[in-house]
Amino acid sequence: xxxxxxxxxxxxxxxxxxxxxxxxxxxxxxxxxxxxxxxxxxxxxxxxxxxxxxxxxxxxxxxxxxxxxxxxxxxxxxxxxxxxxxxxxxxxxxxxxxxxxxxxxxxxxxxxxxxxxxxxxxxxxxxxxxxxxxxxxxxxxxxxxxxxxxxxxxxxxxxxxxxxxxxxxxxxxxxxxxxxxxxxxxxxxxxxxxxxxxxxxxxxxxxxxxxxxxxxxxxxxxxxxxxxxxxxxxxxxxxxxxxxxxxxxxxxxxxxxxxxxxxxxxxxxxxxxxxxxxxxxxxxxxxxxxxxxxxxxxxxxxxxxxxxxxxxxxxxxxxxxxxxxxxxxxxxxxxxxxxxxxxxxxxxxxxxxxxxxxxxxxxxxxxxxxxxxxxxxxxxxxxxxxxxxxxxxxxxxxxxxxxxxxxxxxxxxxxxxxxxxxxxxxxxxxxxxxxxxxxxxxxxxxxxxxxxxxxxxxxxxxxxxxxxxxxxxxxxxxxxxxxxxxxxxxx
Amino acid sequence: xxxxxxxxxxxxxxxxxxxxxxxxxxxxxxxxxxxxxxxxxxxxxxxxxxxxxxxxxxxxxxxxxxxxxxxxxxxxxxxxxxxxxxxxxxxxxxxxxxxxxxxxxxxxxxxx
Numbered sequence: 113x114x115x116x117x118x119x120x121x122x123x124x125x126x127x128x129x130x131x132x133x134x135x136x137x138x139x140x141x142x143x144x145x146x147x148x149x150x151x152x153x154x155x156x157x158x159x160x161x162x163x164x165x166x167x168x169x170x171x172x173x174x175x176x177x178x179x180x181x182x183x184x185x186x187x188x189x190x191x192x193x194x195x196x197x198x199x200x201x202x203x204x205x206x207x208x209x210x211x212x213x214x215x216x217x218x219x220x221x222x223x224x225x226x227x228x229x230x231x232x233x234x235x236x237x238x239x240x241x242x243x244x245x246x247x248x249x250x251x252x253x254x255x256x257x258x259x260x261x262x263x264x265x266x267x268x269x270x271x272x273x274x275x276x277x278x279x280x281x282x283x284x285x286x287x288x289x290x291x292x293x294x295x296x297x298x299x300x301x302x303x304x305x306x307x308x309x310x311x312x313x314x315x316x317x318x319x320x321x322x323x324x325x326x327x328x329x330x331x332x333x334x335x336x337x338x339x340x341x342x343x344x345x346x347x348x349x350x351x352x353x354x355x356x357x358x359x360x361x362x363x364x365x366x367x368x369x370x371x372x373x374x375x376x377x378x379x380x381x382x383x384x385x386x387x388x389x390x391x392x393x394x395x396x397x398x399x400x401x402x403x404x405x406x407x408x409x410x411x412x413x414x415x416x417x418x419x420x421x422x423x424x425x426x427x428x429x430x431x432x433x434x435x436x437x438x439x440x441x442x443x444x445x446x447x448x449x450x451x452x453x454x455x456x457x458x459x460x461x462x463x464x465x466x467x468x469x470x471x472x473x474x475x476x477x478x479x480x481x482x483x484x485x486x487x488x489x490x491x492x493x494x495x496x497x498x499x500x501x502x503x504x505x506x507x508x509x510x511x512x513x514x515x516x517x518x519x520x521x522x523x524x525x526x527x528x529x530x531x532x533x534x535x536x537x538x539x540x541x542x543x544x545x546x547x548x549x550x551x552x553x554x555x556x557x558x559x560x561x562x563x564x565x566x567x568x569x570x571x572x573x574x575x576x577x578x579x580x581x582x583x584x585x586x587x588x589x590x591x592x593x594x595x596x597x598x599x600x601x602x603x
Numbered sequence: 604x605x606x607x608x609x610x611x612x613x614x615x616x617x618x619x620x621x622x623x624x625x626x627x628x629x630x631x632x633x634x635x636x637x638x639x640x641x642x643x644x645x646x647x648x649x650x651x652x653x654x655x656x657x658x659x660x661x662x663x664x665x666x667x668x669x670x671x672x673x674x675x676x677x678x679x680x681x682x683x684x685x686x687x688x689x690x691x692x693x694x695x696x697x698x699x700x701x702x703x704x705x706x707x708x709x710x711x712x713x714x715x
Binding site: 239243246249250253254257260261262263265266268269272273276277279280283284287290291294296 | 614618621622627630634637638641644645648670672673676679680683686687690691694695697698701702710711712
């Protein structure tokens with residue numbers, strides 16, 4: 113059953129231009145069938161995991177020789193992130209994409225993006241992961257440039273240059289590992305490395321991997337492209353980029369390589385926690401002065417990814433659980449905020465906060481959902497962002513990382529201030545010139561936003577059952593470290 | 604060993620060209636150089652002096668052969684590289700239409 117996560121979106125991407133030639137409406141229907149069926153299967157995968165680890169051997173070839181696909185706790189978590197946000201963004205696109213000229217190509221690229229993301233998450237082979245990473249990257253470069261206006265092309269070019277530097281660093285690291293262990297299966301690499309240690313080579317590979325994946329996820333010394341690329345894309349695509357792509361391409365791949373293949377140690381821990389702390393602080397400081405709604409959100413993505421990497425970098429069970437929980441929550445509320453900003457732009461044709469105002473009476477649903485998302489990201493109880501931030505902060509103090517703990521608290525305060533500014537300027541103050549023709553956005557856009565807002569509240573209220581169901585198995589995969597090899601190869 | 608060092612120097616030249624040069628077309632060329640350096644590196648991993656291609660032949664047994672795995676990988680990597688380069692060239696052409704220049708210093712509408 114596992115290849116279905118790649119087959120469905122890849123098949124839909126292939127059929128999409130044909131459907132678009134026949135009738136425009138077919139694309140919308142096909143894309144949403146694809147999104148919703150992926151959502152259904154990823155919810156089902158929680159159930160599949162109950163009977164233990166699932167491995168699919170491509171072509172029936174056993175691990176060291178063939179490519180395998182693996183479904184473990186971490187994979188289930190990432191599949192949920194990818195497919196919840198993916199299906200909601202596709203639902204939102206139904207009405208939003210009408211203002212662009214070629215919806216068929218948009219949906220083709222979107223389905224390719226989903227295929228790449230699902231493939232990266234489910235792959236058990238390092239080179240296969242790289243191939244899916246490149247599929248994802250190419251789809252996201254071209255979706256950032258989709259509007260083909262001057263700013264969008266410029267942002268896409270910047271993203272493409274830095275993204276391809278990151279890809280080449282990752283490929284170089286894979287090549288060096290391959291030269292030492294002569295295998296590409298992740299579990300087999302891990303076993304070979306534990307049999308014949310080569311500390312210098314592993315150190316060098318680790319540096320290349322961290323640089324490559326940090327560039328892909330926009331952590332602070334490598335963040336220059338993110339604040340240009342994320343606002344330039346169409347709104348549902350921005351939601352995917354900020355909510356899913358930087359996490360799957362950056363954080364997920366980094367965790368898989370560091371924890372399950374190479375092995376976690378205190379040096380890596382300090383690198384990751386410092387990357388996290390710097391990203392948190394600098395991201396939020398850059399965000400607070402922004403007046404462009406989407407650019408502000410993009411800088412907050414840098415800061416929130418800092419929380420995730422900091423939590424995971426602590427390496428304690430509570431820290432990893434908190435980091436992964438924050439990864440999930442951030443994907444919900446940041447996508448919701450990007451969809452809100454898309455709705456505001458759709459109705460008012462501007463994203464400048466100082467030109468907006470008084471939208472809460474004209475766009476009640478957008479305003480209410482954005483309030484939920486703003487409070488979630490700022491960490492107000494009982495919404496979902498509060499619990500994950502609390503877990504990370506407790507984990508930081510338990511691990512005696514006092515600097516990190518205090519930075520987390522301070523950044524949460526500044527985030528709150530920054531989102532109060534958004535709420536005040538965009539929705540609550542009186543508009544300078546009241547334009548009466550601002551209307552609430554169409555039905556499907558509302559539906560996607562409302563579903564995400566309900567998820568934010570529901571996960572906040574029932575966070576403990578959710579932790580037990582999804583987050584704990586995912587954290588256990590990272591905690592068992594290089595024993596991952598044993599469970600896959602069955603040795 | 605010296606081959607590997609030369610290969611890394613080629614990679615460094617490519618990355619330098621991609622990141623430092625001001626002209627968009629030179630950046631495209633830089634990306635090409637970096638990609639080919641990595642492809643060369645993979646091929647060198649599988650290379651053994653005097654070895655043959657591993658072809659299954661009923662008449663004789665080949666004992667000394669090069670590692671075919673990196674070559675298979677590089678076929679994939681070349682195709683990916685082609686895709687990225689094509690996309691990059693397309694974006695460069697559209698950028699030239701919008702800004703009437705190839706100079707990256709003049710393409711700066713996004714600030715802050």
